[in-house]
Amino acid sequence: MEKGSFEVKVGLAEMLKGGVIMDVTTAEQAKIAEDAGAVSVMALERIPADIRADGGIARMSSPQVVKEIQGNVSIPVMAKCRIGHFAEAQVLESLGVDFVDESEVLTPADEHNHIDKHAFKAPFVCGCRDLGEALRRIGEGRPQLCGRRYRHACGRVPDDAARRRKCFRRFGHL
Amino acid sequence: MMQLGAESVFVGSGIFKSEDPPARAKAIVSAITHFDDPAKLAEVSYGLQTAMKGLDMAEIPEEQRMQERGW
Numbered sequence: 001m002e003k004g005s006f007e008v009k010v011g012l013a014e015m016l017k018g019g020v021i022m023d024v025t026t027a028e029q030a031k032i033a034e035d036a037g038a039v040s041v042m043a044l045e046r047i048p049a050d051i052r053a054d055g056g057i058a059r060m061s062s063p064q065v066v067k068e069i070q071g072n073v074s075i076p077v078m079a080k081c082r083i084g085h086f087a088e089a090q091v092l093e094s095l096g097v098d099f100v101d102e103s104e105v106l107t108p109a110d111e112h113n114h115i116d117k118h119a120f121k122a123p124f125v126c127g128c129r130d131l132g133e134a135l136r137r138i139g140e141g142r143p144q145l146c147g148r149r150y151r152h153a154c155g156r157v158p159d160d161a162a163r164r165r166k167c168f169r170r171f172g173h174l
Numbered sequence: 175m176m177q178l179g180a181e182s183v184f185v186g187s188g189i190f191k192s193e194d195p196p197a198r199a200k201a202i203v204s205a206i207t208h209f210d211d212p213a214k215l216a217e218v219s220y221g222l223q224t225a226m227k228g229l230d231m232a233e234i235p236e237e238q239r240m241q242e243r244g245w
Contacts (some may be wrong), residue, residue, distance in 0.1 A: 005200070015213055016181070017181045017182055017186070017217070018180045018181070018182060018206070019182050019203075019206065020182065020183050020184075020185055020202055020203050020206050021184045021185070021186075022185050022189055022199060022202075023185065023186045023187065023190070024190070025190070027191055027197070032195055032199060033189070035196070036196060036200040036202075036203055037199075037200065037204075038199065038201035039182065042184065047186060047187040047190060047191065048186045048187050049186070049187035049191050049226065050187070067211075101229065105186075131200070164235030165186050171203060
């Protein structure tokens with residue numbers, strides 16, 4: 001099967017089923033996550049709670065930290081880039097990350113376009129609020145989706161549950 | 175979330191903003207594995223220290239809500 005084809009990307013996402021993906025900022029945290037049984041780790045510069053607390057611009061994960069994390073664990077490593085910032089995604093792909101997360105947690109780099117993910121061999125993950133957004137991301141070539149709100153250091157469940165119910169119900173109709 | 179049909183779960187600040195990241199990370203993995211077994215869920219939550227503080231969504235102004243980004 002051809003490397004980086006849509007089928008391969010979907011297969012990679014299938015391997016995460018039933019598992020937990022944990023945000024980590026250092027190689028030590030990644031090891032803790034792996035030892036705890038995480039199926040994957042998400043490498044990022046600052047965790048969302050700190051991004052919110054610190055303010056300012058949040059950028060892609062540092063290549064050096066990504067490399068250190070890759071060297072310290074054997075589970076898949078994901079890393080975040082800004083929405084629409086295809087150059088960041090290219091750098092992450094060149095580092096060999098297993099998934100690129102085009103993430104709303106970071107400061108968006110483009111207000112009109114998400115990354116054309118068909119141009120990449122690396123698979124992507126991304127948040128979505130509703131069916132329309134999910135389908136737009138899939139149309140751009142993104143095989144794995146996650147409901148939003150869970151990722152934003154808020155810890156409030158009702159909004160998340162409601163949105164997820166809405167998303168899943170509509171996925172169910174397809 | 176798993177009972178609502180999620181296939182996997184992303185955990186952001188919840189682990190490394192808690193008082194006991196290794197124990198909490200293990201507990202979260204067990205909880206996802208046994209998501210449909212309330213007795214097991216109670217069991218894995220024993221002995222944990224304080225969770226991350228968290229914020230009520232209602233207290234975050236709309237323009238600062240990250241989930242509204244993207245299109």
